[in-house]
Amino acid sequence: MTKPLPLTRWVFLLTGIYALVCVPAIILAERLGWSQRAFRSLSRLYSVPMKNLSSVLFVASLLALTSCAHVTSKQVIGDTPAKLDPKKWNGAWAVADGPLIHVRVKSADLGLLEVAWLEVEEEAIKLTRLDVRITEAGGWLWASSKEEKDKAFAIARISEPDQDLLAWTMESGPFIKRVKSGELKGEVLKDDKGKETKDVLLDGLHDADLKDIKDGKWGEVFDWGKPALNVRRLRD
Numbered sequence: 128m129t130k131p132l133p134l135t136r137w138v139f140l141l142t143g144i145y146a147l148v149c150v151p152a153i154i155l156a157e158r159l160g161w162s163q164r165a166f167r168s169l170s171r172l173y174s175v176p177m178k179n180l181s182s183v184l185f186v187a188s189l190l191a192l193t194s195c196a197h198v199t200s201k202q203v204i205g206d207t208p209a210k211l212d213p214k215k216w217n218g219a220w221a222v223a224d225g226p227l228i229h230v231r232v233k234s235a236d237l238g239l240l241e242v243a244w245l246e247v248e249e250e251a252i253k254l255t256r257l258d259v260r261i262t263e264a265g266g267w268l269w270a271s272s273k274e275e276k277d278k279a280f281a282i283a284r285i286s287e288p289d290q291d292l293l294a295w296t297m298e299s300g301p302f303i304k305r306v307k308s309g310e311l312k313g314e315v316l317k318d319d320k321g322k323e324t325k326d327v328l329l330d331g332l333h334d335a336d337l338k339d340i341k342d343g344k345w346g347e348v349f350d351w352g353k354p355a356l357n358v359r360r361l362r363d
Contacts, residue, residue, distance in 0.1 A: 197299035199279035202331040203271040205262025208238030215288045220358040265338035279328055294356040301345045302327045
């Protein structure tokens with residue numbers, strides 16, 4: 128029997144279908160002056176109000192860092208906290224025409240960010256916050272984040288903040304190979320039937336490991352064309 132997709136992947140699938148099919152049609156309808164009633168009815172059917180569509184897509188992109196990463200770690204990756212400049216990090220960020228994500232430096236010396244955003248639902252407005260640890264190794268910045276309910280850190284390569292801020296999660300293949308050979312401490316996770324998955328839980332990654340990744344010694348670790356997170360600065 129085929130294993131059902133986890134909830135977060137259904138979110139990606141459904142919102143992706145909606146975005147690919149309905150959004151272009153709505154834009155075309157607006158340009159040509161056609162009625163948008165059918166599209167708005169479809170929006171209500173899936174409990175995704177038109178004004179909140181970008182919110183759903185934005186939260187889905189955040190889930191890529193917190194729930195869907197195939198490579199996680201028991202510890203913050205990297206040994207050296209990045210020195211964070213509040214002038215570069217503090218402010219409001221968002222996807223195009225989407226909700227705001229507020230970022231502030233919680234500890235400049237410890238490389239600690241506080242991230243918060245609002246989820247607007249019919250029943251209530253929910254505030255979600257997340258602490259993100261930023262380390263530096265090999266001239267690159269690395270992010271580690273974990274919600275209270277999670278047992279492991281989601282990890283990613285993150286860009287220097289400018290007008291845009293991007294993050295890339297890591298492909299699990301190179302890590303599975305090194306965990307099985309004993310080069311890295313960790314485990315390849317198994318599903319409920321005891322079958323190995325593509326998910327890897329690492330004990331951690333040190334500066335030397337991250338530098339090797341940057342130098343390409345581990346092969347293709349990132350899909351640079353598909354960042355897991357892509358937000359734009361709106362205001363300081």
